[in-house]
Amino acid sequence: MSHSPTLGTTVTNTKMRTPEKISPFSGMCSVCTADCIGSCEIGYSAIRGEEALYPTGADKSQFASEKDYPVDLSHFNINGHVFGAEGIEADAYKASFPNADISTTVGIDNPIKLKAPFILPAMAKLNWPDYYGGAALAGIMAVIGEDAVVKDKDLEMKSNKVTKSPLLEKMLNSFRKYDHGYGDIVLQANYDDEHINVLDYAIAELGATTVELKFGQAAKGIQGMGFVYSLEEALEFQKKGYLVIPDPSDPVVQEKHKKGIGPHFQRIGKLPMWDEEILAKRVEKLRSLGAKRILFKMAAFDPKDMIKVLKIASFNKIDLVTFDAAGGGSGNSPCKMMNEWGLPVVYMESILYEILNEMKNKGYELPKVAAAGGFAMEDQIFKGLALGAPYISMIAIGRAAMAAAMAGKRVGELIEQGQIPKELQKYGNSVEEIFRDIRLLRDVYGSEVDSFEPGALGLFSYINRVSTGLRQMMALNRKFTLDRIDRTDIIALTKEAGEVSGISTIMDYRDIVRQFI
Structure with a gap:
C-alpha cells in the first residue's frame, strides 16, 4: 500500500x-x-x-501533511502502574493529579520559569496577537516567526539594516501586555533576517531578551518564497537585500515584464551558509548586545546535521534547541515537501534519543531540547515526552495552539454580534459564561480579565486542558514530576514501532514475567 x-x-x-x-x-x-x-x-x-x-489560501489557513506515516504516536499506548508514587509523597491525599508538577525552566545562565513544558513555535500569520498573548496568559513561551519584518508596511531601513519596525514592536507587546512572570516571547531570525540585522535592532531598540536562530528557511528546510507581481515591489525587495528572481534591475527583464513576457518575480529566501565558527561568533555578539537566552530551531534534517547542530549548541551553551519533525507547514512549504520531506516525529525523536544518549556518554553538556511535529492533545504530549526522555523535555505545539486562538477569536466575534452558535448557547450568552476558564485568570489578573481578547482566552483554555490532561497521564503512571517520565511509560503496540523507537513491545515483557514470578 x-x-x-x-x-x-x-x-x-x-x-x-x-x-x-x-x-x-x-x-x-x-x-x-x-x-x-x-x-x-x-x-x-x-x-x-x-x-x-504551494497550498492555496495561505493567508487564511494553516496546513499539515496528509501522508499516512508507517509509524506515528498512535502506535504506542501509555503504560500504567498501581503501586507507589514518584516525585511526591506516597500519600493518597497528596498523590493526586492536580499536584503533578509540570513546571519547568528554560535558560542556562538566565533561566525563566514556565508553567508547563510547552513552547508555541514560530508563526507570524493568522491570529498571531492572540497566539502570543494566550501564551503569556498560560505562562509558556511563544515564538515570532521568521520574515516578520517583511509584512511591516511601516518598516524603515538604512543601508539595508532595520532601523524601525512598528510591527515587531506590536508583536512583542502582544505577549508583554499579559506577562505575569512566566514564559517569554521569542524572536526568530532566518538568514535573511540576519542579513538585515533584525535581532540586533530588536534587542537594542525593543528590549527583546530571547532570540532564536533558524536552520533552514520557511517551514522546515525549503527556501521560502513569495510571488511578487509588480516591478516596483520587486525592486523594493531587492533594494532591501532580498534575493529576487528574475533580476528586476535588469533592463531586459523590466522590458519583458512590462510586455507580460517571462516568469513572475519571486522573493526567495536565502539558504543559510553557516558553520561552527560563524555561529559561535554570532552567539557571542547576540549576548554582548543583551540577549539573555539564545535558542536554535532545527528541522528533521539528516542525522549528521542534527548531530552538528547539537554539538554547536553544547559548545555555545544554547538555552533550547527545538527540532521540528515532518508533517506541518505554514503555507510557505510546497505541498509535496510537506508530505514527503524529513523525518516524522517518532523517527526523529528516536534518532535524537540515540544521539543525545551517546553525547552524554561522551561527556557533552547537553542543551535542553524540545520536539515539534503534530502534537495536539495530552496523550500525544505525554508519549512525546516519554519517547525522548530524559533528553527531550519540552513539546512544541504549533497548529493546534493557533487553531485554539482562531476558534476563540471567532466565538468572541459571534458573541459580540449576538449570533452565538446553537451548540454554545447552553453555556450562556457572554464571554464570561461561555469561556469557562476565565475565572482562573481572574484570580491572577483581577478585573483586567474583562478586557482580554477572546482569542487569547481560547488559547489559554486549550493549554489549560492539555496541561490538566498531561497531569492525569503522569498520575496514571505514578509520576508526579516531569523528570520522572521515562521510556518505560509507553508501550509499542506493533513490531515496527518497537524497532523504530527501541521501546518495548508487549512481547518484550515476557522476560519481565519470568523475572517477577
Missing part, C-alpha cells in the same frame, strides 16, 4: 474524479480520460503551473 496521499487534496482545493479507483504508486485516477476537466493536482498544474506547488 502507498503511504502517500492521492493527487487530490484540500490543501490545493483539488479532488480526484474517481477517488474509489486510484493507482496507488502514482496517486492518479486509474483511468485518466480525455473528458475530464482536470480537477486533480495534474489538471491544476496544467492551468497554474508553478503556483500549484
Whole structure:
C-alpha cells in the first residue's frame, strides 16, 4: 500500500474524479480520460503551473501533511502502574493529579520559569496577537516567526539594516501586555533576517531578551518564497537585500515584464551558509548586545546535521534547541515537501534519543531540547515526552495552539454580534459564561480579565486542558514530576514501532514475567 496521499487534496482545493479507483504508486485516477476537466493536482498544474506547488489560501489557513506515516504516536499506548508514587509523597491525599508538577525552566545562565513544558513555535500569520498573548496568559513561551519584518508596511531601513519596525514592536507587546512572570516571547531570525540585522535592532531598540536562530528557511528546510507581481515591489525587495528572481534591475527583464513576457518575480529566501565558527561568533555578539537566552530551531534534517547542530549548541551553551519533525507547514512549504520531506516525529525523536544518549556518554553538556511535529492533545504530549526522555523535555505545539486562538477569536466575534452558535448557547450568552476558564485568570489578573481578547482566552483554555490532561497521564503512571517520565511509560503496540523507537513491545515483557514470578 502507498503511504502517500492521492493527487487530490484540500490543501490545493483539488479532488480526484474517481477517488474509489486510484493507482496507488502514482496517486492518479486509474483511468485518466480525455473528458475530464482536470480537477486533480495534474489538471491544476496544467492551468497554474508553478503556483500549484504551494497550498492555496495561505493567508487564511494553516496546513499539515496528509501522508499516512508507517509509524506515528498512535502506535504506542501509555503504560500504567498501581503501586507507589514518584516525585511526591506516597500519600493518597497528596498523590493526586492536580499536584503533578509540570513546571519547568528554560535558560542556562538566565533561566525563566514556565508553567508547563510547552513552547508555541514560530508563526507570524493568522491570529498571531492572540497566539502570543494566550501564551503569556498560560505562562509558556511563544515564538515570532521568521520574515516578520517583511509584512511591516511601516518598516524603515538604512543601508539595508532595520532601523524601525512598528510591527515587531506590536508583536512583542502582544505577549508583554499579559506577562505575569512566566514564559517569554521569542524572536526568530532566518538568514535573511540576519542579513538585515533584525535581532540586533530588536534587542537594542525593543528590549527583546530571547532570540532564536533558524536552520533552514520557511517551514522546515525549503527556501521560502513569495510571488511578487509588480516591478516596483520587486525592486523594493531587492533594494532591501532580498534575493529576487528574475533580476528586476535588469533592463531586459523590466522590458519583458512590462510586455507580460517571462516568469513572475519571486522573493526567495536565502539558504543559510553557516558553520561552527560563524555561529559561535554570532552567539557571542547576540549576548554582548543583551540577549539573555539564545535558542536554535532545527528541522528533521539528516542525522549528521542534527548531530552538528547539537554539538554547536553544547559548545555555545544554547538555552533550547527545538527540532521540528515532518508533517506541518505554514503555507510557505510546497505541498509535496510537506508530505514527503524529513523525518516524522517518532523517527526523529528516536534518532535524537540515540544521539543525545551517546553525547552524554561522551561527556557533552547537553542543551535542553524540545520536539515539534503534530502534537495536539495530552496523550500525544505525554508519549512525546516519554519517547525522548530524559533528553527531550519540552513539546512544541504549533497548529493546534493557533487553531485554539482562531476558534476563540471567532466565538468572541459571534458573541459580540449576538449570533452565538446553537451548540454554545447552553453555556450562556457572554464571554464570561461561555469561556469557562476565565475565572482562573481572574484570580491572577483581577478585573483586567474583562478586557482580554477572546482569542487569547481560547488559547489559554486549550493549554489549560492539555496541561490538566498531561497531569492525569503522569498520575496514571505514578509520576508526579516531569523528570520522572521515562521510556518505560509507553508501550509499542506493533513490531515496527518497537524497532523504530527501541521501546518495548508487549512481547518484550515476557522476560519481565519470568523475572517477577
